[in-house]
Amino acid sequence: MKNVSEKLVWDKIESFNNEDNIEIDFEDYSFSKLKIGIKDDSISTKEINEIDMDTLASVGVNINEDSDSGKYLLFGEKNYVAKPQFAGVEILPIKEALETYPEIMEKYFFKAMETNKNRYTKAVSETVPKGYFIRVKKNVKIKEPLHAGLFMHEEMSAMSLHNIVVLEEGAHLHLITGCTANHTLKGGLHVVVSEQYVGKNAKFINTMIHNWGPEFIVRPSTATVVEKNGFFVNNYYSIKPPRNIKMDPFTHLKGENATAKYMSILFCLPDTHSNIGGTVLMTGENSAAELVARAVNYGGTIVQTGLLIGAAKNTRAHVDCSGLMLSDSGIIEAIPGLRAMHPDARMSHEAAIGKIDTGEVNYLQSKGLDEMQAIALIIRGFLDIGIEGLSPEMEKTIKEIAELSGHGEE
């Protein structure tokens, strides 16, 4: 006979397993509609109201703001593009890009990622393609971040995306992709395939920001290939988690001296399940991968995984997963993984899960802060992981996450 508290633990484990292996029914979200598509699939910014614009801004996407580097928005099934003011940068809805450039099909479309990788990639492959194609030409370096917004506006709808980013040799790009939904929506299904190609000497900072309603299901599948001396940064922030998200973006460091950095920050609420990982395969000599994950858990479930695979000479890898537990009811599981497939691979990991140190809170209070300020400051420090390409808005977001968590403790 199990005692009561033990039973609670077993129940928790069971619901953890159920939620982690959740099988959704695509038709609950009228997914087959996306196989037919709509006739007129463009939208003007005038058709989007201020509240939705604000929601987009919360995920780092400012559609109306002037910018030389261009914008992309998918609003439901409709595309909006602001053309970049630079020669050598292209942003197109993927469907138009496929029609314009036959080489995309040959070189990029389901080339980094297999069509049948999982049931979600397969589902995406069966829809009319939506999403962006972004290409930065050889040696073109864009300083200002390019914004892409993916916005869902209909209750219990599905969004299926296939995004492709190509950085040719020596190109630089910082892309901010914000994924969100109208703030009154409860649920929806968001399925994405992203393929990213970082050429020789190219540098790609990809910042993804999520802000979801309580019943959303999110399934992104990402594959990135990095050539010689290429540099890839993958930043992920979750401001408000969906009910269930599972992602494990894969990067192949193919060329020598290629680098990948994954930085993720998530804030987790009750009744949500976030399984956020990252896999980096290093076959290029001297390539390096680093994965840093920070999670602040206010009662939901967080699984932080990371697998770095060193399969060439002098590859270097480090995984660091840390979680803060702010409530009694949440779960954090940290699975920092290393796989050496070459004797000269140097790999290390660290993981730490704990609650906020009350001694630290008391100390800061003795310097004049109130309890909430002290907690927020400690969380901000915990989340400060030296993110590359951190914009002021994102810094603000981090501050907000920290402050929210401070309030949560009350």
Next chain:
Amino acid sequence: MLTINNLHVEVQDNEVLKSVNLEIPDGEVHALFGPNGSGKSVLIMTIMGYPEYKVTEGSILIDNKDILELDINERVKLGVGLSEQRPPTIKGVKLKNLLELIEHKDKKGQLYVNDMIEKFNIRKFLDRNINDGLSGGEIKQSELFLLLISNPKLLILDEPDSGVDPEKLKKIGGMINESLRDKRFEKRLPSNHLNRNSGLIATHSAAILDYIHVDKAHVMINGEIKCYGNANILMDQIKENGYEYCINCQHKNNM
């Protein structure tokens, strides 16, 4: 300013303070002597309000107001300020992040803070995590700086001089005197008027007393204040005869 009556304090179910009585009048600075482990830091942390020190009996009054029910930061608002003997390091939180939150909103206050940063060589610590990797003397410097800018009315210093080299000691003495200067009266009183905040300084050596005028010293032994008197004379006696002298001394504290 500070009145402590019959204070009993437990730490992890052990009674550490056994009936402590202490009175610091407005404008006076007192020293607190006593052997290692006698309870000086416990008394100090209890005055500040750290919850792991449980008051089982007695009272602590600031300006005749009982503060035992107040949180740490509420005590700070009343003017209590502490420089800790062994403050924690706070990973990820830079000194400047803390400053942003406690810095005075008005121009004058900000200028004062900047002034103090320069005067006491704090700039090099601003971008570092609080107390992280700082040397013993540097930690004291940072603690005193934070105390200084909070403009306390009652300064509590737990061994501000231990592990500090003679040159830095002078600087630290200067910082303490700066904090003791009562800024509230500056405008209204003639400049020669001696107006000080109150203070309680725990120390083993009288080194710091070369820089700060102390009105009185108390000796804590085994959780009780056993004796009081002139700081310099007491210290000389302790150096010569050990704490035995205080246990048997004629100034038994019978308050």
